[in-house]
Amino acid sequence: MSADSSPKVAMVAGETSGDLLAGLLLDGLREKWPGVASFGIGGPRMQERGFDAWWNSERLAVHGYSLELVQKLLGILKIRRQLRQKLLADPPDVFIGVDAPDFNLGLEGQLRAAGVRTVHFVCPSIWAWRAERVNKIRASAGHVLCIFPFEPDLLAKHGIDATYVGHPLARVIPMQPDKAAARAMLGLGAGDEVLAILPGSRSAEVAYLARPFFLAAAQLLGQRPELKIVVPAVERQRGRIEAVARQCGVADRVQIVSGQSHAVLAACDCTLIASGTATLEAALYKRPMVISYRMHPISWRLMKRKQLQPWVGLPNILCGDFAVPELLQDAATPQALAGAVTQWLDAYTRQPDKIHTLEQRFTELHESLLRDTPKLAADAIEKILAKG
Structure with a gap:
C-alpha cells in the first residue's frame, strides 16, 4: 500500500x-x-x-x-x-x-x-x-x-x-446517569425503591439463574412490599423469564420489559445481576450490585481449576477487590441473594457513606476506561x- x-x-x-x-x-x-x-x-x-x-x-x-x-x-x-x-x-x-x-x-x-x-x-x-x-x-x-x-x-x-x-461502553454510558429520566421512561416514581434483576441473556444463564433470582425477589417482596422490581429481557428469553416468574409466584409483582437494560440500570437503586459484561454496565451506571453465576457442576469445577483471580465479576477485577459481593454456584441461594440485596438497599438510609464510596470508585473506573x-x-x- x-x-x-x-x-x-x-x-x-x-x-x-x-x-x-x-x-x-x-x-x-x-x-x-x-x-x-x-x-x-x-x-x-x-x-x-x-x-x-x-x-x-x-x-x-x-x-x-x-x-x-x-x-x-x-x-x-x-x-x-x-x-x-x-x-x-x-x-x-x-x-x-x-x-x-x-x-x-x-x-x-x-x-x-x-x-x-x-x-x-x-x-x-x-x-x-x-x-x-x-x-x-x-x-x-x-x-x-x-x-x-x-x-x-x-x-x-x-x-x-x-x-x-x-472501553466503548464508557463512551456510551453517561458519567452522571439521569435516574429521574430513566424512572419516568419506565413508569416508576422518583421516590420508589427499585431493584433491577438481570438473569443473563443466554439460555443457559436464564436456566440456572432465573429461579434463584425470582425466589430471592419473593423473599424481598415479603420484607419490602413496596419494592419495585424491573427485569430487562432480550426478546428471545422473555417467554422463559415470564414462565419462571410465574412459577416463583412473583409474575404480578415484577415489571418485565423488552430490552432497555441501560434504562433499567439507570433507574434502579441496586441490581441482582448475572456475571458478564452487564456487570460492567452496572458499574458505569454507578449502581450497587450483587453479582451471581451458576452453571453445570462439571463446568464449574473445570472453570475453577483455570481461574487465576479471586474475583469473577468485571467490576471487582478492575477494582482489585470485592467492591461488590459475588455469590456463585452453591452460594447463590435465594436466601443469600436476598440478604446481600437487602444490605445494599438498607445502606441508602443506614450507611449512605457506603453508597457514596462505591459511586466514587465506579466513577474513577469509568474515567479510566473513557x-x-x-x-x-x-x-x-x-x-x-x-x-x-
Missing part, C-alpha cells in the same frame, strides 16, 4: 458485541482513510459503514444442542476455510479479528504465517482464566487492541505488542501499516 492510498482491511466480527466494536473501529478508519475498503464477516453496524459482508456475523453464533450444534460448528469451520482461501488469494493490507477468539486466533495465525499483518481487537481474558491462551495470541496476532488499561503491560511481558484504546476508541484504534492500525 502506498502512503497516499487507502488500505484494504479484512475483518471478522462475531455476535452483536463484536459488530459494535468493529463499527467503532470502522468509524476511526473511515475518518483517517475515507476510501478504506473493508470486507469479511460482519453485522449490521459494520454494513451501515460500508463494510462488504461476505457472510453475516450471525453465521458465527452458536445456539442449540446435539446434532444442531454439530451441524452449526461444521458450517462455521467451512466458512473459516473458505474465508482463509479468499484472503490468501487476494491478501488484505491488514486482517483484524474482532473478539471471537475461538474463530479468529486460528485464522490470524494462518494468515500471519503467509505474511498478512494481523491485529486482534479485545484481548482474551487471560488475566482471569485460560492463561495458556497467551501462547496462541503471541503466535497469531501481530498486535492486540486492548479495552482494559492493565492489558498492554501484561501482554508485553509475553512479547506481544498491544495498545490500550479504552478514551477516544475509534481514533486510538485507527492510529494503532496506521502505525502497523506504516511499518511495511
Whole structure:
C-alpha cells in the first residue's frame, strides 16, 4: 500500500458485541482513510459503514444442542476455510479479528504465517482464566487492541505488542446517569425503591439463574412490599423469564420489559445481576450490585481449576477487590441473594457513606476506561501499516 492510498482491511466480527466494536473501529478508519475498503464477516453496524459482508456475523453464533450444534460448528469451520482461501488469494493490507477468539486466533495465525499483518481487537481474558491462551495470541496476532488499561503491560511481558484504546461502553454510558429520566421512561416514581434483576441473556444463564433470582425477589417482596422490581429481557428469553416468574409466584409483582437494560440500570437503586459484561454496565451506571453465576457442576469445577483471580465479576477485577459481593454456584441461594440485596438497599438510609464510596470508585473506573476508541484504534492500525 502506498502512503497516499487507502488500505484494504479484512475483518471478522462475531455476535452483536463484536459488530459494535468493529463499527467503532470502522468509524476511526473511515475518518483517517475515507476510501478504506473493508470486507469479511460482519453485522449490521459494520454494513451501515460500508463494510462488504461476505457472510453475516450471525453465521458465527452458536445456539442449540446435539446434532444442531454439530451441524452449526461444521458450517462455521467451512466458512473459516473458505474465508482463509479468499484472503490468501487476494491478501488484505491488514486482517483484524474482532473478539471471537475461538474463530479468529486460528485464522490470524494462518494468515500471519503467509505474511498478512494481523491485529486482534479485545484481548482474551487471560488475566482471569485460560492463561495458556497467551501462547496462541503471541503466535497469531501481530498486535492486540486492548479495552482494559492493565492489558498492554501484561501482554508485553509475553512479547506481544498491544495498545490500550479504552472501553466503548464508557463512551456510551453517561458519567452522571439521569435516574429521574430513566424512572419516568419506565413508569416508576422518583421516590420508589427499585431493584433491577438481570438473569443473563443466554439460555443457559436464564436456566440456572432465573429461579434463584425470582425466589430471592419473593423473599424481598415479603420484607419490602413496596419494592419495585424491573427485569430487562432480550426478546428471545422473555417467554422463559415470564414462565419462571410465574412459577416463583412473583409474575404480578415484577415489571418485565423488552430490552432497555441501560434504562433499567439507570433507574434502579441496586441490581441482582448475572456475571458478564452487564456487570460492567452496572458499574458505569454507578449502581450497587450483587453479582451471581451458576452453571453445570462439571463446568464449574473445570472453570475453577483455570481461574487465576479471586474475583469473577468485571467490576471487582478492575477494582482489585470485592467492591461488590459475588455469590456463585452453591452460594447463590435465594436466601443469600436476598440478604446481600437487602444490605445494599438498607445502606441508602443506614450507611449512605457506603453508597457514596462505591459511586466514587465506579466513577474513577469509568474515567479510566473513557478514551477516544475509534481514533486510538485507527492510529494503532496506521502505525502497523506504516511499518511495511
